Amino acid sequence: MDQVTLFQNLVTGVSLGSAYALIAIGYTMVYGILRLINFAHGDIFMMAGYFTIFAVSSFGMPWYITILFVTVVTVILGVTIEKVAYRPLRESPRMSIMISAIGVSYLLVNSATYLFTGLPRAFPQLGFLQKVYHIGDVSAPIVTFITPVVTIVILFVLLYLVNFTKIGMAMRAVSKDFEAARLMGIEINKIISITFVIGCSLAAISAILYFSPRPMVFPFSGFMPGLKCFVAAVLGGIGNIPGAVIGGFIIGLAETFLVGIFPQLTGYSDAFTFVLLIVMLLFRPTGLLGEKIAEKV
Amino acid sequence: MIVMAFEYKRLNKTTKIILTLLLIAGCIVLTYMLDKGIIGTSYTVRIVRISVIYALIGVSMNLVNGFTGVFSLGQAGFMAIGAYTVGVLTIPLASRPNVYYLVPISEKIQDLVMPFGVALIIGGIFAAIFAALIGTPVLRLKSDYLAIATLGFSEIVRAIIANNQMWPITNGSLGLKSIPTFPSLFIPVIISTVGIAFMVLLIKSSYGRAFKAIREDEVAAEAMGINLFKHKGLSFIISAFFAGVGGGLLAAHLTAIDSNQFKIMVTYELLLIIVLGGLGSVTGTVISSFMICSGKELLRWFDLPHSIGTWKIPIFRPGLRMVIFSLLLMTVVLFWRRGLMGRKEFSWDGIYNFLRRWPWRVRRLIRGDYSKKQEEVTPNA
Numbered sequence A: 001m002d003q004v005t006l007f008q009n010l011v012t013g014v015s016l017g018s019a020y021a022l023i024a025i026g027y028t029m030v031y032g033i034l035r036l037i038n039f040a041h042g043d044i045f046m047m048a049g050y051f052t053i054f055a056v057s058s059f060g061m062p063w064y065i066t067i068l069f070v071t072v073v074t075v076i077l078g079v080t081i082e083k084v085a086y087r088p089l090r091e092s093p094r095m096s097i098m099i100s101a102i103g104v105s106y107l108l109v110n111s112a113t114y115l116f117t118g119l120p121r122a123f124p125q126l127g128f129l130q131k132v133y134h135i136g137d138v139s140a141p142i143v144t145f146i147t148p149v150v151t152i153v154i155l156f157v158l159l160y161l162v163n164f165t166k167i168g169m170a171m172r173a174v175s176k177d178f179e180a181a182r183l184m185g186i187e188i189n190k191i192i193s194i195t196f197v198i199g200c201s202l203a204a205i206s207a208i209l210y211f212s213p214r215p216m217v218f219p220f221s222g223f224m225p226g227l228k229c230f231v232a233a234v235l236g237g238i239g240n241i242p243g244a245v246i247g248g249f250i251i252g253l254a255e256t257f258l259v260g261i262f263p264q265l266t267g268y269s270d271a272f273t274f275v276l277l278i279v280m281l282l283f284r285p286t287g288l289l290g291e292k293i294a295e296k297v
Numbered sequence B: 001m002i003v004m005a006f007e008y009k010r011l012n013k014t015t016k017i018i019l020t021l022l023l024i025a026g027c028i029v030l031t032y033m034l035d036k037g038i039i040g041t042s043y044t045v046r047i048v049r050i051s052v053i054y055a056l057i058g059v060s061m062n063l064v065n066g067f068t069g070v071f072s073l074g075q076a077g078f079m080a081i082g083a084y085t086v087g088v089l090t091i092p093l094a095s096r097p098n099v100y101y102l103v104p105i106s107e108k109i110q111d112l113v114m115p116f117g118v119a120l121i122i123g124g125i126f127a128a129i130f131a132a133l134i135g136t137p138v139l140r141l142k143s144d145y146l147a148i149a150t151l152g153f154s155e156i157v158r159a160i161i162a163n164n165q166m167w168p169i170t171n172g173s174l175g176l177k178s179i180p181t182f183p184s185l186f187i188p189v190i191i192s193t194v195g196i197a198f199m200v201l202l203i204k205s206s207y208g209r210a211f212k213a214i215r216e217d218e219v220a221a222e223a224m225g226i227n228l229f230k231h232k233g234l235s236f237i238i239s240a241f242f243a244g245v246g247g248g249l250l251a252a253h254l255t256a257i258d259s260n261q262f263k264i265m266v267t268y269e270l271l272l273i274i275v276l277g278g279l280g281s282v283t284g285t286v287i288s289s290f291m292i293c294s295g296k297e298l299l300r301w302f303d304l305p306h307s308i309g310t311w312k313i314p315i316f317r318p319g320l321r322m323v324i325f326s327l328l329l330m331t332v333v334l335f336w337r338r339g340l341m342g343r344k345e346f347s348w349d350g351i352y353n354f355l356r357r358w359p360w361r362v363r364r365l366i367r368g369d370y371s372k373k374q375e376e377v378t379p380n381a
Helices: A003-034 A041-058 A063-089 A094-116 A142-164 A166-176 A178-183 A188-211 A223-236 A241-261 A263-283 B013-035 B042-067 B075-090 B093-099 B116-138 B143-162 B164-170 B186-204 B206-216 B218-223 B228-254 B264-277 B282-303 B320-335 B348-367
Strands: A132-135 A138-141
Touching: A003 A041, A003 A138, A003 A142, A003 A166, A003 A188, A003 A223, A003 A241, A041 A063, A041 A094, A041 A188, A041 A223, A063 A094, A063 A188, A063 B320, A094 B143, A094 B264, A094 B320, A132 A142, A138 A142, A142 A166, A142 A188, A142 A241, A166 A178, A166 A188, A178 A188, A223 A241, A223 A263, A223 B143, A241 A263, A263 B116, A263 B143, B013 B042, B013 B186, B013 B348, B042 B075, B042 B186, B042 B206, B042 B228, B042 B264, B042 B282, B075 B116, B075 B143, B075 B164, B075 B228, B075 B264, B116 B143, B116 B228, B143 B164, B143 B264, B186 B206, B186 B228, B186 B282, B206 B218, B206 B228, B218 B228, B264 B282, B264 B320, B282 B320
Parallel strands: none
Antiparallel strands: A132 A138
């Protein structure tokens, strides 16, 4: 592999990894608080892709309003899902709430197939994002260069939010102990809603950044990124925000380089993520940055 | 009479045996009549076939998820293994060049044709071996990690089947066709019945009690001396075996398969079946399998365009059926968590008392003294 290809892969991998990182943050925050794999998160991400298409193609919005619009609609979708499908099951066994999450994912995919047909839809040009930019011999759309910057900025904003604000303190309290947090006067439902607001807005931003360099959106296009980002969250240590970002970068880079170095293994790039997951869970189940949790009886 | 408490009565043994024999005879007669085309059409026969196949796979999934409490989402992968094994081994020699027209079939298997039954068992064994291999790492994981890992493996199976290096065996993304189908409806019905009966016997044995103990409380079960890993592994492997057999039946039912038919959506549909039937109820799974499979066909009406006069109703178009289906799953999960049967099984006593309870309720309503709290006397089973 010569230097140009190496850099090209590096740029693509980092960009893909940052888009994954944004979704993984959504998984990790929800898991940290509710102990629930939000199976629907990848499909919320897919819906955000469709919302973008509609904002641009049907309403002709300019790109800055599109971003705002998509974020707001996705957040409404996510919070509604939480209120309708997860809140009533909060006291029931883990399995019921997980089945509910799978049900939501199933519903979103089927609704997308029904509403937007199963055929892939072209993703629109968003302002300057798709303009190709050259650095030396490496060329990529501007969005590829912007994505990592956006991710890093969001990471620091979130770290500030979680560690130095009252809401963040409440979030940490809820994730440690539901009952104790409630006794301390924290409104649990509000905090959980805020978590979903953050997670879904990141999914929306990620959808715009992820789909921009790709041509198509189809109802299943959220499934694989969703699973991979959960794996990313586990790799970094679930419940840990910087961990999710690191995990996202690892998955994005690993995937890009696997295809770059061994083109004959392209078909296995999805499978590779799960191999990574199994290896990680066997040797360090708490992830790279996770804390050890004792098993409660 | 003033005392109106409902009394749970049991039927005597002879009546139950006679009723059971009548039910079995009824099923056989019904199958025979469907098979010979006396009642129903070939379309009905197809629905019955797919229902019994899904019943077998559903029960196999319920064995792990409902009875052992291990949340595994790998069923589609096991089905794919079984289906491809049966497909590769049973396609007649004459049609092989037609099937493998792009990449010729590997020389090692090109003359290998097996009878359907043998191929089916080999398919099941392959699925079980795969389950044993992945079970060692996967079953050590906790609930939600396990779900993701099994889901991942199911996708890996699909990726391997469709991959370039596997073309000489699986025919890659072109899929397999010309798989011989069942000569008679009795074959899938009998195979499914035998499989389900085996799993029922397993659940009733001491192994089954150990599974249920693990489901209720892992730590307590371990403290009682149950080897968690061994029992979870056993349940996982047997479930994979029957999922493989079910996949093989599915291959023969469809006659043409490709790797896209074993996407995760299949596992979600199976989950819908077992949740609707009741996690931890074999008869519930069988009943809901018939309900879902026939319901899916009946609801095709929603996918067709309809109009009132000249006005075309805009909501009817392809895909509405699946939306209704997923809403059904959500409704069951949110409002009817126990499903049809909960953890109970079908019993004649249950039916008898269910039927008796209605006149009793009506009588109570007519007398108007339902204001008094009246306890229903239920036996301690």
